[in-house]
Amino acid sequence: MILATFTSILPELKPYLRSKLKNLQLEISNKPLDLDKVNPDTEILGVFVDSKVDMAVFEKLPKLKLIVTCSTGYDHIDLQVAKKRKVVVCNVPTYGENTVAQHALTLMLALSRKLFESVKRVKEGVYDYHGLVGFDLKGKTIGIVGTGHIGIHVIDMLQGFEARIIAHDPCATKELAKTHNFELVSWSTLLKESDIISLHVPLCDDTHYMINKSTIKKMKQGVYIINTARGGLVDAQALVEGLESGKVAGAGLDVLEQEAYLMHTQKITSKTSATEIETSLMENILIDHPHTIVTPHNAFNSVEALRRIMDTSIENVKMFLEAETKNQIILKNNF
């Protein structure tokens, strides 16, 4: 019987997974992949973004044929090695457009009304609104970076706020902009004119640190930055400096570049690079900063989205077993 190992599966979803993949031998864990514990006979591996699938994993699992990531993003998987080893990698391309968009909006709204400080204050017994002045979204310019599945949902959800919505995406068309009622602008215009910038692009060489010292310099004074895409899009040091100088008024972050250390799926060892340690330190400063809200890569995490993720992942496995791969990630350029 084929052995399939699934990691990071919520206990309540385990019976469902078992009922749908009866013809496989299943080892299911609610924790990220642990190389010391994983069964080396694994042929099908199910992972989430909290498991890094690198050379060490491929070496440990010589029989591996399929990796199913229960996520949209797949930058945690070394696709070059997978290709070399002829291991098929499949993802869940569209489980949570509305779910992630809702979280981006949650961060935006929470920042706009100082929600975190307000709630904290009241829970500490201080029922006083002084010092909690927020701002309206009405009349503001909101810049959406990436008008794919999630970005376009954010745009649609924002329509009721009477804000000006601008967006940048090299693949977006004028028709898309017309249908969804936004202005398609250049990257430099988006940086210059946005009061709030929300990121919805994948992480790749082109987008790594797209928010950096130089791009922050071009932004409006008092800009807000929302990132529910990937931590590596933002240079944490540049963001800390932007917040300290007041150029950036606030940031809502669901993702951090070195979040694996915070999730304890990666440990700081003598092999950890100085850059990784520096970034981790900066990200801890971001977590503690009074003008940020940081959530623990939680944007995908709704009852409905989890069920959709599970269903597509099961379908990915079933199709692979029938020799008809679905949602396969094909390595091209830097992706």
Ligand code: NAI
């Ligand atoms: P998508 O592939 O549908 O859309 C991405 C868009 O970004 C595409 O339209 C593409 O043309 C555009 N793009 C690429 N490079 C760009 C650049 N330099 N400037 C502007 N636009 C650019 O992806 P989708 O579904 O909208 O997801 C976006 C990202 O959100 C994913 O790659 C993933 O990393 C992240 N994500 C985060 C989750 C969370 O829980 N925080 C959950 C799901 C996705």
